Structures are given as C-alpha cells and as structure tokens.
Amino acid sequence: xxxxxxxxxxxxxxxxxxxxxxxxxxxxxxxxxxxxxxxxxxxxxxxxxxxxxxxxxxxxxxxxxxxxxxxxxxxxxxxxxxxxxxxxxxxxxxxxxxxxxxxxxxxxxxxxxxxxxxxxxxxxxxxxxxxxxxxxxxxxxxxxxxxxxxxxxxxxxxxxxxxxxxxxxxxxxxxxxxxxxxxxxxxxxxxxxxxxxxxxxxxxxxxxxxxxxxxxxxxxxxxxxxxxxxxxxxxxxxxxxxxxxxxxxxxxxxxxxxxxxxxxxxxxxxxxxxxxxxxxxxxxxxxxxxxxxxxxxxxxxxxxxxxxxxxxxxxxxxxxxxxxxxxxxxxxxxxxxxxxxxxxxxxxxxxxxxxxxxxxxxxxxxxxxxxxxxxxxxxxxxxxxxxxxxxxxxxxxxxxxxxxxxxxxxxxxxxxxxxxxxxxxxxxxxxxxxxxxxxxxxxxxxxxxxxxxxxxxxxxxxxxxxxxxxxxxxxxxxxxxxxxx
Amino acid sequence: xxxxxxxxxxxxxxxxxxxxxxxxxxxxxxxxxxxxxxxxxxxxxxxxxxxxxxxxxxxxxxxxxxxxxxxxxxxxxxxxxxxxxxxxxxxxxxxxxxxxxxxxxxxxxxxxxxxxxxxxxxxxxxxxxxxxxxxxxxxxxxxxxxxxxxxxxxxxxxxxxxxxxxxxxxxxxxxxxxxxxxxxxxxxxxxxxxxxxxxxxxxxxxxxxxxxxxxxxxxxxxxxxxxxxxxxxxxxxxxxxxxxxxxxxxxxxxxxxxxxxxxxxxxxxxxxxxxxxxxxxxxxxxxxxxxxxxxxxxxxxxxxxxxxxxxxxxxxxxxxxxxxxxxxxxxxxxxxxxxxxxxxxxxxxxxxxxxxxxxxxxxxxxxxxxxxxxxxxxxxxxxxxxxxxxxxxxxxxxxxxxxxxxxxxxxxxxxxxxxxxxxxxxxxxxxxxxxxxxxxxxxxxxxxxxxxxxxxxxxxxxxxxxxxxxxxxxxxxxxxxxxxxxxxxxxxxxxxxxxxxxxxxxxx
Numbered sequence: 001x002x003x004x005x006x007x008x009x010x011x012x013x014x015x016x017x018x019x020x021x022x023x024x025x026x027x028x029x030x031x032x033x034x035x036x037x038x039x040x041x042x043x044x045x046x047x048x049x050x051x052x053x054x055x056x057x058x059x060x061x062x063x064x065x066x067x068x069x070x071x072x073x074x075x076x077x078x079x080x081x082x083x084x085x086x087x088x089x090x091x092x093x094x095x096x097x098x099x100x101x102x103x104x105x106x107x108x109x110x111x112x113x114x115x116x117x118x119x120x121x122x123x124x125x126x127x128x129x130x131x132x133x134x135x136x137x138x139x140x141x142x143x144x145x146x147x148x149x150x151x152x153x154x155x156x157x158x159x160x161x162x163x164x165x166x167x168x169x170x171x172x173x174x175x176x177x178x179x180x181x182x183x184x185x186x187x188x189x190x191x192x193x194x195x196x197x198x199x200x201x202x203x204x205x206x207x208x209x210x211x212x213x214x215x216x217x218x219x220x221x222x223x224x225x226x227x228x229x230x231x232x233x234x235x236x237x238x239x240x241x242x243x244x245x246x247x248x249x250x251x252x253x254x255x256x257x258x259x260x261x262x263x264x265x266x267x268x269x270x271x272x273x274x275x276x277x278x279x280x281x282x283x284x285x286x287x288x289x290x291x292x293x294x295x296x297x298x299x300x301x302x303x304x305x306x307x308x309x310x311x312x313x314x315x316x317x318x319x320x321x322x323x324x325x326x327x328x329x330x331x332x333x334x335x336x337x338x339x340x341x342x343x344x345x346x347x348x349x350x351x352x353x354x355x356x357x358x359x360x361x362x363x364x365x366x367x368x369x370x371x372x373x374x375x376x377x378x379x380x381x382x383x384x385x386x387x388x389x390x391x392x393x394x395x396x397x398x399x400x401x402x403x404x405x406x407x408x409x410x411x412x413x414x415x416x417x418x419x420x421x422x423x424x425x426x427x428x429x430x431x432x433x434x435x436x437x438x439x440x441x442x443x444x445x446x447x448x449x450x451x452x453x454x455x456x457x458x459x460x461x462x463x464x465x466x467x468x469x470x471x472x473x474x475x476x477x478x479x480x481x482x483x484x485x
Numbered sequence: 486x487x488x489x490x491x492x493x494x495x496x497x498x499x500x501x502x503x504x505x506x507x508x509x510x511x512x513x514x515x516x517x518x519x520x521x522x523x524x525x526x527x528x529x530x531x532x533x534x535x536x537x538x539x540x541x542x543x544x545x546x547x548x549x550x551x552x553x554x555x556x557x558x559x560x561x562x563x564x565x566x567x568x569x570x571x572x573x574x575x576x577x578x579x580x581x582x583x584x585x586x587x588x589x590x591x592x593x594x595x596x597x598x599x600x601x602x603x604x605x606x607x608x609x610x611x612x613x614x615x616x617x618x619x620x621x622x623x624x625x626x627x628x629x630x631x632x633x634x635x636x637x638x639x640x641x642x643x644x645x646x647x648x649x650x651x652x653x654x655x656x657x658x659x660x661x662x663x664x665x666x667x668x669x670x671x672x673x674x675x676x677x678x679x680x681x682x683x684x685x686x687x688x689x690x691x692x693x694x695x696x697x698x699x700x701x702x703x704x705x706x707x708x709x710x711x712x713x714x715x716x717x718x719x720x721x722x723x724x725x726x727x728x729x730x731x732x733x734x735x736x737x738x739x740x741x742x743x744x745x746x747x748x749x750x751x752x753x754x755x756x757x758x759x760x761x762x763x764x765x766x767x768x769x770x771x772x773x774x775x776x777x778x779x780x781x782x783x784x785x786x787x788x789x790x791x792x793x794x795x796x797x798x799x800x801x802x803x804x805x806x807x808x809x810x811x812x813x814x815x816x817x818x819x820x821x822x823x824x825x826x827x828x829x830x831x832x833x834x835x836x837x838x839x840x841x842x843x844x845x846x847x848x849x850x851x852x853x854x855x856x857x858x859x860x861x862x863x864x865x866x867x868x869x870x871x872x873x874x875x876x877x878x879x880x881x882x883x884x885x886x887x888x889x890x891x892x893x894x895x896x897x898x899x900x901x902x903x904x905x906x907x908x909x910x911x912x913x914x915x916x917x918x919x920x921x922x923x924x925x926x927x928x929x930x931x932x933x934x935x936x937x938x939x940x941x942x943x944x945x946x947x948x949x950x951x952x953x954x955x956x957x958x959x960x961x962x963x964x965x966x967x968x969x970x971x972x973x974x975x976x977x978x979x980x981x982x983x984x985x986x987x988x989x990x991x992x993x
Contacts, residue, residue, distance in 0.1 A: 388635070430642070
C-alpha cells in the first residue's frame with residue numbers, strides 16, 4: 001500500500017483530522033455539561049503543535065532542499081512552503097492563546113470556530129504549497145471562506161450579522177476577481193503550471209497587465225489594502241475579536257504566499273506588468289492607513305489601521321525581485337504575527353471585562369492595570385516600529401528593498417508612514433499613561449491569554465535581537481523561482 | 486571582567502536597571518527609596534566602568550584612532566546590508582561617552598525629590614541613558630540609527646507626563662522633529678549604501694570608501710546634515726528644544742540638553758563628515774550660514790526673552806552655532822574643538838538648567854522682571870550659574886574654553902570673516918549671560934512679595950557639585966584628554982583634505 005500520500009499531506013492531514021475531532025466534540029458539547037468548547041481549544045492547540053513539529057521535521061529532512069513532486073506537479077513542499085507552514089501554524093496558535101478571553105463572544109459556537117480555524121489553516125498551507133494556478137485558487141478559497149463564515153458566528157448583535165454577510169460577499173467577490181486574473185494569465189501562457197508560465201508568455205501585452213492587476217486586487221482585500229481599507233476597518237469595529245484576528249492573519253498569509261508564487265515567481269521575468277500596480281496600491285495604503293488611524297478615538301480601530309499599514313509593506317517590497325527582497329517579506333510576516341495577535345488579544349480581553357477601547361476608557365490604564373498597560377504599550381511600540389523592536393528592522397529593510405527596486409518615492413512614503421504611525425502610537429501611550437484619571441482596577445486576563453500575550457511580547461522583544469538567525473532562515477525559505485528569473 | 490565586555494555593561498546596565506525598577510513595588514517611602522537607589526546604582530555602574538576605560542585609554546597614547554576596546558559580532562547577514570553588534574570607542578567618542586555616563590547619576594540626584602509615577606519616571610530615565618550612551622559606544626551605522634532613535638520616545642513621554650502647561654505640545658513637537666530626523670538619517674544611510682555598493686555599515690569601512698562627487702553625495706550629505714542639525718536643535722530646527730526645555734521639569738530639561746547637541750555634534754563629525762566629505766565640502770557655505778544664524782539667533786533671543794527657562798534654552802541653542810562652525814572648518818583642531826565643546830556642554834548645560842529650574846520651581850515664577858534679586862541670598866546657586874555660563878562662553882580654566890579656543894583659532898585661519906562674526910556672537914552671548922546673572926543674582930530685589938530663593942541643599946547640591954567639579958577638572962586638565970580626541974579627528978580631517986581639491990573643482 002502506497003503511503004506517500006499520507007506523508008506528503010502530513011501537516012494538512014493533521015489539521016483536517018483535528019477539525020473533524022472539533023466537529024465531533026462540538027456536536028457532543030450539548031450533552032457533556034458544556035465542556036466541549038474547552039476541549040476543542042486544546043484539540044486545536046494539539047493539532048497545530050503536531051503539524052508544526054511535522055513541518056519542522058520536513059525542513060530538516062530532504063524535503064526542503066529537494067522537494068518531491070506531489071499530485072502531478074500541482075503542489076510542492078519546498079522550504080518556502082515549509083516556512084509558511086511554520087508561521088501559519090504559529091499564527092493560529094497565537095490567535096487561540098491570545099484570544100482565549102475573547103472566545104466568550106462566540107458562545108455557543110466556539111467548537112465551530114475552532115473547526116473553521118483549522119480548515120482555514122489547511123487552506124493557507126495548501127496555498128503556500130501550490131505550484132499550479134488551479135490549486136492556488138482552491139487553496140486561497142479554502143483559506144479565506146471559512147474565516148468569512150466564522151465572522152458570522154456572533155449571533156447576538158444584528159449589526160455584526162449584517163457585517164459578517166458583507167464580509168462573506170466581499171471575500172467571495174475578491175476571490176472571483178482573483179480567479180479572473182489567473183484565468184487571463186493561464187489563457188495567455190497556455191498553461192496553469194507556475195513553472196511553465198514564463199516560457200509560455202511570448203508577448204507582454206496590456207491583457208497581461210489587466211490579469212496581473214486583477215490578481216493583485218483579488219488579494220488586496222485580504223490585506224485590507226486600498227480600496228478595501230475602510231471595509232477591513234469596519235470589520236474590526238463590528239465583528240467579534242477572534243474571527244477578525246484569525247481572518248486578518250490567515251488571509252494575509254495566504255495572500256502573501258499566493259502573491260510571492262505568482263508575481264516574483266511566475267511573472268518575475270516581466271516585472272513591468274505588475275510592479276507599478278502593486279507599488280501604487282501599497283503606497284496609497286501606507287500613507288492613508290496611519291492618517292485614518294490618527295483620526296480614531298478607539299484603540300481597536302487604530303490598531304486595525306496600523307496593522308493594515310504594516311501589512312501594506314508586503315506588497316511594497318514585492319517589486320524587489322531578489323532573494324533578499326523575498327526574505328524581507330518573510331521576516332516582516334514573522335514580525336506582524338505576534339504584534340497582531342498580542343494587541344487584538346489584549347483588547348479582546350479588556351472588552352471581555354466590560355471595558356471599551358475608546359480614549360476615555362483607556363485613559364489612565366497604567367494606574368488601573370500596570371501589567372496590561374505595559375504589555376499594550378510594548379506591543380504598540382512594536383507596531384509603530386520603534387527600535388530595537390522587531391517592527392523597526394522590518395520597516396528598515398522594506399525601505400531599503402524599495403530603494404533597491406528603484407522606487408525611491410515608495411521608500412519615502414514608507415518613511416512618512418512610519419513617522420505618522422509613531423505619532424499615532426505616541427498619542428495612545430500618553431492616554432494609557434495619563435495619571436490624572438483613576439478608576440477601578442482591571443483584572444489580568446485568564447491564564448491561557450496571559451501565556452499567549454507573554455509569548456507575543458517576548459517575540460516582539462526578541463525578534464529584533466535575533467534578526468540575524470531569523471533572517472538567515474527566511475533567506476533559506478526564499479528559493480528560486482520566487483526570486484526572479 | 487574581559488575588557489571587550491565593558492562597553493556592553495556601560496550601554497545595557499541601565500536597561501537591566503529599568504527592568505528591575507519596573508518590577509519594584511512603590512507602596513511606601515521605603516519602596517520609593519529603593520527605586521531611587523536602584524536607579525542611582527544602575528547609572529553609577531556604567532560611569533565607573535567608563536572612567537576605568539578612560540584612564541586605560543588616555544594612558545595609551547596613539548590608540549585614539551582605533552576603537553578600543555572593541556566587540557564585533559555579526560547580527561544580520563544575507564540582506565542588502567549587514568548589521569553587526571559592534572561596540573568600541575575611539576578618540577571621537579570616548580570623552581563624550583564618559584561624560585554621558587557621568588551626567589546620569591547627577592540627573593538621578595536632581596530627581597531625588599520627584600514624587601509622581603516613580604517607576605515610570607526612573608525607568609524612562611534609564612531607557613534614555615541606553616540610547617544616549619549607545620550612540621557614543623557603537624561603531625556600526627545600523628546600531629547608531631537604533632540608538633539615535635531609542636531615547637526619543639522615553640524623552641517625549643517624560644516631557645508629556647510632566648503635565649506642565651505646554652508640555653504636551655512640546656512633546657509632540659519633539660516627537661515630530663526627531664522622527665523626521667531619524668527618517669532623514671535612515672534615508673541618507675540607505676542612499677549611501679546604494680551609492681557605494683557597500684553592504685557593511687561599519688564606521689571604519691564607510692569612512693574609507695571612495696567619496697562621491699556631484700549630486701548623489703550632495704543628497705546623502707544633505708539628509709545627514711538635516712538629521713543631525715534637527716537633533717542638535719540648530720536653527721531652524723530649534724523650536725522643539727526651546728519649547729521642551731521651557732515646559733519640562735528641571736531634570737527632564739537637563740536630559741533634553743544632554744540628548745541634543747552632544748549627540749548631534751558627534752554625529753556631524755563621525756558620520757556626516759567622515760562618510761560624505763565631498764558633500765560636506767560642497768555644503769560649506771550653507772553650514773557656515775547656519776552656524777552664524779544659530780549663534781546670533783540664540784544670542785539675540787536669549788538677550789530679549791523674558792522667561793528664565795527660555796533664556797537658558799536660547800543660550801544653549803547659540804552654543805550649537807559654535808559647534809557647527811568648528812565642524813564646517815574641517816581642520817583637525819577645529820573638529821577636536823567642536824567635540825570638546827560638545828563634551829563641555831554635557832556638564833555645563835545641565836548645570837545651567839539645574840540652577841534655572843531651582844529658581845523657577847522655588848519662586849513659582851519664570852519671568853525675569855519679578856525675579857530681580859530673588860536669588861541674591863543663594864551663593865551656591867550663584868556659583869553654579871557662573872560656572873555653567875562661564876564654561877559655555879569660553880572663560881579660561883573651565884571646560885568650555887579649550888573647545889571654543891580651538892574653534893576660533895582654526896576658524897580664523899580658514900574663514901576669517903565668518904569667525905570674526907562668530908566672536909561677535911560670542912560676545913552677545915556673554916552679554917545675555919551677564920544680564921541674566923545680574924538681574925537674578927545680584928540686583929536689589931524690586932518685588933517685595935518675591936520670597937528669597939533658598940540655597941541649594943541635599944541631593945540638588947550634590948548633583949550640582951558633580952557637574953561643577955567636572956566643569957573645573959576637565960577645564961584645568963584638558964591637556965591630558967585633548968590629544969586623544971585629536972587622534973580621532975585627525976583621520977576625519979585627513980579624509981576631508983584628501984577630497985578637497987576635487988570638491989573645489991566641482992564647486993567651480
């Protein structure tokens with residue numbers, strides 16, 4: 001009996017198996033005194049851990065350097081895919097740990113959420129491994145749609161249900177746009193295999209530019225890039241914290257994997273067809289998002305806009321088609337994950353205690369809960385890119401990558417974006433540390449959330465110091481053909 | 486302890502101290518005392534280690550041009566540029582590093598009576614020290630950028646949390662100006678790397694690459710100059726500094742002074758001049774103009790201002806003009822003069838602000854008119870004020886004299902007219918100083934309602950004496966230390982001299 005299939009799809013299989021267990025536990029939760037949801041959380045964490053260990057094992061085995069051909073060349077488990085496996089699983093783990101307090105918003109659908117989370121993770125892994133346009137489209141759909149469904153799990157508020165329905169529609173529409181783009185590309189190249197596309201593209205006509213723009217726009221919704229910026233922020237303000245956080249992180253990871261395989265990978269030899277579109281979208285978002293963050297009076301919305309600005313650095317770095325450029329994007333993703341999970345998890349925990357995230361609610365937080373305030377301040381500082389935290393190096397390297405790509409104006413916009421982000425964060429730091437206001441103490445989050453937030457803050461602190469080793473790993477993940485012809 | 490670890494201890498001991506301070510409880514007076522003493526200890530350790538390094542270095546003449554002791558470990562490889570954990574001091578930086586570490590125990594003593602937000606205040610103070618000492622200790626441009634930026638947010642928070650009128654807007658202005666300054670430095674650095682094709686950010690390597698002629702070098706140099714002049718608080722970027730000092734509490738004002746001109750002046754020599762000498766030579770005239778305008782603007786503003794803290798701030802801005810003049814003269818002597826004046830500023834500026842702050846805090850007044858004769862009965866404060874102001878105006882035997890003397894002497898050889906005007910500006914500054922001292926310390930009291938200022942006592946007295954003793958000692962024994970600085974500046978001026986003919990041809 002040939003068991004290669006099981007080995008190839010090991011991490012994805014573990015996740016799907018975990019999803020099945022979550023479904024079974026969720027069905028049984030109604031006759032097991034309500035302990036099912038608690039168990040599904042541990043099932044998710046165990047599945048993620050097992051899949052993570054399997055991915056690390058693949059990295060160290062011969063899979064990374066000499067990836068085997070899977071399913072007639074439609075999938076591959078190379079080091080690039082394995083890097084995404086590891087960070088996707090870590091991101092999902094961070095979401096579950098940091099969002100433990102915010103899970104109560106999803107009652108009685110925690111088990112369903114955990115199931116959808118594992119399926120979405122499997123989708124990201126599938127996208128990262130895709131070497132064919134069709135498998136990539138399928139992977140992206142598997143990554144995005146479960147999280148769009150999860151956003152509708154908060155049934156108590158009518159507004160959130162409407163927003164969730166809109167999220168599902170927009171996600172579906174963006175997927176259609178993406179599929180249209182890859183259809184044009186496949187038609188022009190005469191093949192759906194990424195490796196064969198550069199050979200099949202004889203003429204670089206305007207239709208190819210249209211296809212590239214459609215693909216970029218399709219993925220832009222996952223990042224919340226302009227023109228999807230307001231829509232993404234609207235989701236952040238109305239939806240439950242946990243699905244929003246998971247959708248943001250997993251959607252961005254899937255989008256990045258797809259863009260890297262498609263643009264520097266398949267279209268690396270014809271950068272003129274997509275560079276300007278990507279750079280313009282990223283540039284507008286880089287400036288607009290922090291400006292909108294400045295106008296917000298709620299920290300949750302501010303964080304969402306700043307996160308979008310941080311994620312916009314990914315497309316801003318894409319035009320630098322080289323190993324260092326791709327490695328910069330991978331390192332940037334490493335930095336964004338703990339920032340997003342830690343910040344939104346903390347805000348979810350504060351919200352679960354009945355506190356808001358408006359300026360008036362958080363004024364003087366330092367006096368009411370020094371630990372919460374300290375962690376929040378550190379993560380905000382990381383988001384603004386203050387040295388020597390991880391976000392600083394990521395920003396520095398993206399500016400350098402833009403300069404190397406010959407996009408000086410984009411480098412300036414990145415610097416402007418960084419300056420505005422610092423100002424936004426500074427204003428919130430002043431609010432948090434304001435001594436003129438006092439109030440009742442805020443309790444610490446539950447133990448699981450504390451562990452998650454400690455891990456995230458530790459990562460934010462240490463990723464800057466471990467820049468060398470982490471960047472070396474990212475460089476090993478940035479393989480040909482992802483680094484241009 | 487291995488000598489190559491000493492700089493790591495100097496830079497990061499305050500960081501460890503900040504973490505301990507944040508973890509300490511502050512429920513009663515004993516707890517608060519522990520927070521203060523922990524902070525004092527965390528600032529004293531780097532100072533003692535730095536003095537040990539200084540004595541070792543000055544005893545080994547000939548090493549001022551080589552970073553001693555040095556630790557160099559790879560940090561980031563495989564990117565377009567390489568980052569190294571590279572610490573080391575040479576003739577350019579050692580004196581400034583020692584002075585920076587010496588200031589912080591004095592700052593903690595000056596903050597001894599601080600009553601609000603104990604842990605936050607002292608932790609931010611220690612974090613600011615990491616950035617300031619790190620900027621002087623590093624030998625890598627990437628790390629310099631990090632340390633250059635590092636103290637900005639702690640400083641802005643310290644300023645804004647002071648809750649005095651105007652402190653928040655001053656903090657915002659500081660943050661905006663310094664963010665732009667860091668952005669300019671980053672942009673300049675990246676363009677420099679692109680231009681040279683280099684990947685290493687090592688100071689010694691970047692100081693030996695072929696200097697660019699024409700527009701690329703000019704753009705890089707303009708960005709560097711903008712970054713460092715913003716940090717110095719030179720005209721037209723002085724507003725953040727003046728507003729900050731005017732609205733800050735006394736120790737925070739002292740800290741602002743420590744973090745501004747010395748770091749900016751050092752970076753002008755170490756980075757702007759050594760790495761883009763061609764661009765610097767092309768920008769000589771604008772630099773000289775900025776030097777003169779800064780000197781006169783500061784001097785005239787100090788002469789006409791009525792607010793005591795603002796007068797002190799303008800006075801300090803004007804000193805920056807002399808440092809820029811020293812840098813724009815490009816000679817080995819003038820550069821060492823600029824660095825020694827920055828070194829003097831590290832002691833004299835905080836001392837001046839300590840005295841001014843003490844008077845304003847005790848009388849609850851800041852305008853000089855009602856303050857007439859208010860401090861006539863405070864001889865120690867008067868002595869501190871005179872020492873600080875005299876040091877910054879170049880009175881012999883005090884720490885400011887050697888620097889100003891070297892700048893003026895070498896300036897007269899290179900730019901006779903400009904230096905003559907600078908001397909005029911210095912006289913203007915002296916007049917402003919005399920007016921202020923006479924009004925506050927020696928005039929007959931005009932206002933019977935003003936309570937006589939109590940003299941300096943306790944922690945404030947010790948803080949003042951630390952600074953005053955340094956101002957006298959480093960003035961009298963300047964001859965022991967300056968040769969070490971000259972060894973560092975000799976390399977920079979030689980690099981400038983090597984490209985000078987090409988730059989002149991370019992200008993023609």
